[in-house]
Amino acid sequence: MSLAEELRAILHASGADMVGFANLQHISPDVLSYLPFGISIAVALRPQIILQIQDGPTREYFTEYERANHLLNRLGRLAAQFLRENGQEAQWFAATYAEELRTILRAGSDFDPEILSTRLPHKTTATRAGLGWIGKCALLVTKTFGSAIRLSTVLTDAMLPSGDSQDISLCGDCASCVMACPGHAPSGKNWQPDLPRGDFFDAFACQRAAKQVMTKRTGIDYPLCGICIAACPWTQRYITTIDRTGT
16 A cells, blocks of 8 residues: 555544645745645535524534534644654644634644635645635535535645646536625635635625624624535535435
8 A cells, every 4th residue: 555545544534534635846935845745634514514504603513613623633633643654744734713813823824814814725735636626605615525624734745646636616607605695705706726815705704794693693703604605506415415315
């Protein structure tokens, strides 16, 4: 079994739902340092929880969000440890939490509250690994789970076999997330790899609306919404499939 195959098997056995490898050598050295390959790790959100948030977030969704983030951070540490034990350099980056990143230092995080982003978003590694594309809601969308996933990233110098980069949005003319967003954050434009996020999505409008709707519906003062996730047809396909099979 190759290093990549063994790593993928370990991560899936430990709870990862998707694992992809990306060649990031074209990205600025200021971002990557000396670790030009990325591992994108995804954890799916439970469909029964997503079914409950079509009209807005719930306390159960907040708990599920935390569960996925904690699992991702454990998986990131696990991947980095495995690579180091096999003679490779590796650095894991925590799952991106919304507001607490302003004050709480998390491993590998360079979250900038002024732009609500990092120098290397998890979504960038995921698209380069071929896991999915960026939707009009600025979330990664996958064929298997829709946008009902959370992501983390590990950077390494191990020359892992990279997936085919996803450079084209499959959202087409769909406007489900655009119509559903309470903050009117998506403009309706389709994502392209060289298109700045601000040209198709207003992250600040999203954060403001998410905090308002979360506080109103649950009493939790936190910018977490999820309405666009539930509205996405790709997410609906995931939920329908799970509901049909009963698993």
